[in-house]
Amino acid sequence: MPLTWIDWIVIAGYLLINLTIGIYYRRRSGGNTEEFFVSGRNVSWWLAGTSMVATTFAADTPLFVSGVIATQGIAGNWIWWSSCLSGMLTVFFFARMWRRAEVLTDVELTELRYSGKPAAFLRGFKAAYLGLAMNCLILGWVTNAMVSIISVLLGPMMPEGKIVQLSLGGHQLAHYTLGTPEHSALLICIFVLIPFTGIYTSIGGLWGVLVTDLFQFILKMGMVIVLAWVAVVKIGGMHALKVQLQVVGDSMRASGAQTSNPLAFLPDFSQGWTAGTLWTLPVLTFLMYLGVQWWSAWYPGAEPGGGGYVAQRMFCARDEKNSLGATLWFNIAHYALRPWPWIITGLVALAMYSPHGGLHPSATFGVNPQQGYVMVLRDYLPPALRGVMIAAFLAAFMSTLGTQLNWGVSYLVNDLYRRFMARDKSEKHYVAVGRLFTIVLVLISGYVAGQLHSVGQGWQIVLQLGIGTGAVYILRWYWWRINAWSEIVAMIVAAIVTIVLSKMKFAGSEPVIFAKTALITAGCTTVAWILATFLTPPEPDEKLLQFYRRVHPTVHGWQRIAAMAPDMTPVHDVRSNAFNWLMGCLLVYCTLFGIGKLIFGEIGFGVLFLAVAALAGYLIFWDLSRRGWQVLSGAATGAAAQPNKSQLNK
Numbered sequence: 001m002p003l004t005w006i007d008w009i010v011i012a013g014y015l016l017i018n019l020t021i022g023i024y025y026r027r028r029s030g031g032n033t034e035e036f037f038v039s040g041r042n043v044s045w046w047l048a049g050t051s052m053v054a055t056t057f058a059a060d061t062p063l064f065v066s067g068v069i070a071t072q073g074i075a076g077n078w079i080w081w082s083s084c085l086s087g088m089l090t091v092f093f094f095a096r097m098w099r100r101a102e103v104l105t106d107v108e109l110t111e112l113r114y115s116g117k118p119a120a121f122l123r124g125f126k127a128a129y130l131g132l133a134m135n136c137l138i139l140g141w142v143t144n145a146m147v148s149i150i151s152v153l154l155g156p157m158m159p160e161g162k163i164v165q166l167s168l169g170g171h172q173l174a175h176y177t178l179g180t181p182e183h184s185a186l187l188i189c190i191f192v193l194i195p196f197t198g199i200y201t202s203i204g205g206l207w208g209v210l211v212t213d214l215f216q217f218i219l220k221m222g223m224v225i226v227l228a229w230v231a232v233v234k235i236g237g238m239h240a241l242k243v244q245l246q247v248v249g250d251s252m253r254a255s256g257a258q259t260s261n262p263l264a265f266l267p268d269f270s271q272g273w274t275a276g277t278l279w280t281l282p283v284l285t286f287l288m289y290l291g292v293q294w295w296s297a298w299y300p301g302a303e304p305g306g307g308g309y310v311a312q313r314m315f316c317a318r319d320e321k322n323s324l325g326a327t328l329w330f331n332i333a334h335y336a337l338r339p340w341p342w343i344i345t346g347l348v349a350l351a352m353y354s355p356h357g358g359l360h361p362s363a364t365f366g367v368n369p370q371q372g373y374v375m376v377l378r379d380y381l382p383p384a385l386r387g388v389m390i391a392a393f394l395a396a397f398m399s400t401l402g403t404q405l406n407w408g409v410s411y412l413v414n415d416l417y418r419r420f421m422a423r424d425k426s427e428k429h430y431v432a433v434g435r436l437f438t439i440v441l442v443l444i445s446g447y448v449a450g451q452l453h454s455v456g457q458g459w460q461i462v463l464q465l466g467i468g469t470g471a472v473y474i475l476r477w478y479w480w481r482i483n484a485w486s487e488i489v490a491m492i493v494a495a496i497v498t499i500v501l502s503k504m505k506f507a508g509s510e511p512v513i514f515a516k517t518a519l520i521t522a523g524c525t526t527v528a529w530i531l532a533t534f535l536t537p538p539e540p541d542e543k544l545l546q547f548y549r550r551v552h553p554t555v556h557g558w559q560r561i562a563a564m565a566p567d568m569t570p571v572h573d574v575r576s577n578a579f580n581w582l583m584g585c586l587l588v589y590c591t592l593f594g595i596g597k598l599i600f601g602e603i604g605f606g607v608l609f610l611a612v613a614a615l616a617g618y619l620i621f622w623d624l625s626r627r628g629w630q631v632l633s634g635a636a637t638g639a640a641a642q643p644n645k646s647q648l649n650k
Contacts, residue, residue: 007387014391015196017215018398022200022208029205032427036205036434037104037410038316043210045325048313051210051403052330053338054217055309056301058400059393060145062224062342063370069346070354070369072511073262073279074596075286077339081592082289083302087331088584089295089474090306091324092577097477097551098306098314099323106311107131107415110484112550113476115543118484123415129491130308131411134465136441138300139404140448143189146397150185152374193394197401198442202435206316209402216395221338223392226385227377228341231348234380238601244351252278252354262350263600265593274512282508285515295474296522298466305473309407324624331584336591336613340599342373349376404445409437464502467518468494468525479557480548483539489532494525576627580620587616 029036068076103109107130110123200208235241242263249259260268260280268280300308310327317323349372381389413434418425422433469490476482498521506513538544541564548561548568555562555570562570594609 004383004387006384007390010387011391011394014219014394018212019196019200021212021215022204025204025207025211029203029207030428030431033104033414033430033434035207036431037406037414038312039206039210041102041316042318043313043316043322043326044318045322045329047210047214048317048322048326049329049333050217051213052301052310052313052326053333054213054220054399055403056334056400057217057220057338057396058142058145059149059397060142061396062345062373063145063148065339065342066346066349066373067370069262069343070350070372071278072281073260073264074343074347075264075267075281076511077343078267078281078286078289080302081335081339081589082294083299084331084335084588085290085294085585086302086304086470087327087335088581088588089304090310091327091331091584092580094306094477095314095324095327096320097553098311099317099320100551102550103315104414105315105410106307107411110487113539113543113547114484114487115539116484118488120419122484122488124420125488127411127415127419131408131416132441132444134300135404135408135411136444136448139194139401139441139445142397142400142404143194143445143448146189146193146393147185148371149374149393150188152371152378189397193397194401194442194445197398198405198438201402201405202438205431206312206406209406210316212402213399216399219388220392220395220399221341223385223389224341224345227381227389228344228348230382231345231376231380235348235351238599241347241351242600245347248351248354249279262347265596274508282512282515285511288515288518292519292522293467296468296470296526297518298469298473303473304470305477307473309403312407312410328584328620332588332591336588336595339592340595343596344599345373345376349373352376352379405438405441408441409434412437412441464498464517464521465495467498468522468529471526472529475557477551477553480544480561481533481538483533483536485536486529486533490525490529493528494521497521497524573627576623580623583616583620583623587613587620590616 029039034040065077068079098106101109101112103112105127107123107126110126111119113119114122200212204212232238232241235244245262249262252259258277260271260277262279264280267283267286268277269283271277271280271283273284274282294302295304298304298307301310303310306314306327310330313326313330314323317326349369353372353375377389413430417433417437418430422429469487472482472486472490476486498517501517501520506516508516541561544561545564548558549565552568552571554574555572556574562568590609590613594606594613597603597606597609
C-alpha cells in the first residue's frame with residue numbers, strides 16, 4: 001500500500017498537532033503533581049469521559065473484534081460487553097466516593113483504607129506491579145497490535161536480509177532481520193511512535209493527554225465509521241453482505257464444519273453448554289461472562305469498583321457530579337455507540353477473505369483472522385483517505401499509550417518513589433522524576449512488545465491474573481471487615497492458581513477452556529480471601545473511622561463505625577443506586593441492540609429497543625435529579641474530619 005506525499009503530509013500534520021498540544025500544556029502541568037497527574041481536579045465530565053473512551057479505543061481493539069467475529073460471530077463480543085455490568089456499578093456505586101477520597105492514584109487508597117505494614121507493603125507492591133509490570137505488558141500488546149497494522153499497510157520498509165543489532169555497553173540486547181514487514185513495523189513503533197508519545201506525554205502531563213485524547217477520538221471514530229460504510233458499499237450493501245455470509249457458511253458446512261448464524265447477538269443455545277460450533281459463543285462461556293467475570297475479574301478499564309485510568313479520570317473531575325457524569329458517558333459511548341463500525345467491518349472481512357467462498361482473490365483470512373480488519377482497509381479504502389486512516393490508527397495507538405504512560409508513572413512517583421524513597425522533596429522535583437520515569441517506561445514497553453507473539457496472548461495473561469480479586473475491590477467500600485490481607489491474599493492466590501492451571505490440559509474449545517479455568521480461579525481466590533479476612537485482625541477503629549469520615553460510604557456494612565460519628569448524616573443510597581445500575585445496564589444494552597437491529601434492517605425491533613433505552617435514561621435522570629447528583633455536598637464530610645493528604649505518604 002504505497003503512500004503518496006499527501007499521505008505523509010497528513011501523518012506529519014497529525015503528529016505535529018499532538019506535539020503542539022503537549023507543549024501548550026507544559027507550563028500548566030509542570031507546577032505540581034496534582035496538575036501533572038490529575039489536571040488540578042478541574043476537568044468537566046465530557047472531557048474526562050471522552051478521554052476514557054479514547055484510551056480504551058486502542059489499536060488492538062478493531063483487530064480483536066475482527067478476530068472474534070471470524071471465530072464466534074457477533075455473540076463473541078460478550079467477552080467485553082459483559083463488563084458493562086461492572087462499568088455501571090462504578091458509575092452509581094463508586095464514582096462519587098472515588099472523588100471524595102481525593103487521592104492521587106487508586107493505589108494510594110490502600111493506606112487510606114488500611115493501616116500498618118501490610119497496607120504499606122500492599123501500596124508499594126501494587127505500585128510496582130501495576131505501574132511497571134502490568135502496565136508494560138499492556139503497552140507491549142498494544143504495540144504488538146500496531147506492529148500488525150503497520151506491517152499489513154506498509155509492507156517491507158528496508159532491503160530484506162540486513163541485520164541490525166541493538167547494543168548497550170557492549171552487550172547485545174536484540175537483533176532484527178530487516179526487510180520483513182513485521183520487523184520493520186516493530187522498529188517504527190519502538191524508535192518513532194513510542195518515544196514520540198512519551199515526549200508529548202511527559203511535557204503536557206494529564207492535561208496534554210486529555211486534550212489529545214479528545215482530538216484523537218474524533219479522528220479515529222470518524223474514520224472507522226467511514227471505513228465501515230465504504231466496506232459495505234464495496235460488497236454491494238447490507239443485503240449482499242448477509243447473502244455472502246450465507247454462501248461462506250454453506251461452503252464450510254459442505255466441507256464438514258458446523259456453523260451457527262454469525263449475525264446473532266446471543267449464543268446458539270440449541271448447541272449445548274460446550275458446543276464447538278463455529279460462529280457462536282459456547283453457552284458455558286457466555287454464562288461465565290455474565291455471572292462471574294464482570295464482578296470477579298480485574299481488567300484495565302473495567303475494574304470492579306473502579307480503578308486504574310478510569311479512577312484517574314474520576315479523580316480529575318471537577319466534583320462528584322462530573323465524576324459520575326464522566327463514567328456514565330464513558331460506559332454509554334464505550335459499549336453502546338462505538339462497537340458497530342468495528343463489527344460491520346469485521347463481518348465484511350469474514351465475507352471477503354474467508355478461505356471458504358470469500359469474494360477476494362487472496363482469501364487467506366483463516367491464517368490470521370485479526371488482520372482481516374486491516375486487509376479491508378488496505379484493499380477497499382479510497383487512496384485519498386489512506387493517510388487519514390493511518391493517522392486514525394496512530395491516534396488509537398497513541399491515545400492508549402499516552403494514558404498508560406501517565407497512569408503508570410503516577411504509581412511509580414506517588415506510591416513508590418515519594419512514599420518509600422524521597423518523602424520531602426519539592427513538587428517540581430516529583431514532576432521531573434515523573435518525566436524521567438516516562439522515559440523508563442517507554443524503553444521497557446518497547447522491549448516487551450518485541451517479546452509478545454499476539455494481542456490475545458497479552459490480553460489473556462492480564463485477565464487471568466486478575467480473576468477472583470474483583471469482589472475484594474467492591475466490598476472494601478461497603479464492608480468494614482475487609483482488611484489489607486484480604487487484598488494481598490486475593491492477588492497472590494489468583495496468580496498461583498493461574499500459573500498452576502496453565503500447566504493443566506482441559507477438554508473443549510479455547511472459549512470453553514477459558515471459562516473453566518476462570519471459574520476455578522475465581523472460586524479458589526474467593527474462598528482464600530474470605531478465609532484470610534476472618535483469620536486476620538480487622539483494621540483499627542481509628543483508621544476505619546478516618547476512612548468513613550473522608551469517603552462517607554453508605555451506612556450498610558459500616559453501622560458499627562457510623563455509630564462512632566454521630567455528627568455525620570448516614571447515607572442510605574443502596575436501593576437507589578441499584579435501581580440506577582439496572583436502568584443503566586438496560587440503557588446501554590438496548591441502545592447497543594437497537595442500533596444493531598437498525599443496521600441490519602430490522603426497523604421495528606430497532607425502534608423498540610431504542611425506546612426502552614430512552615425510557616431507562618429518563619428514569620436515571622429523574623432519580624438523580626430527585627435526590628441530587630451529589631448525594632453529599634463537598635462540605636458535608638467536614639473539613640476537620642479529613643486527614644492531611646501528606647499523612648498518606650508517611
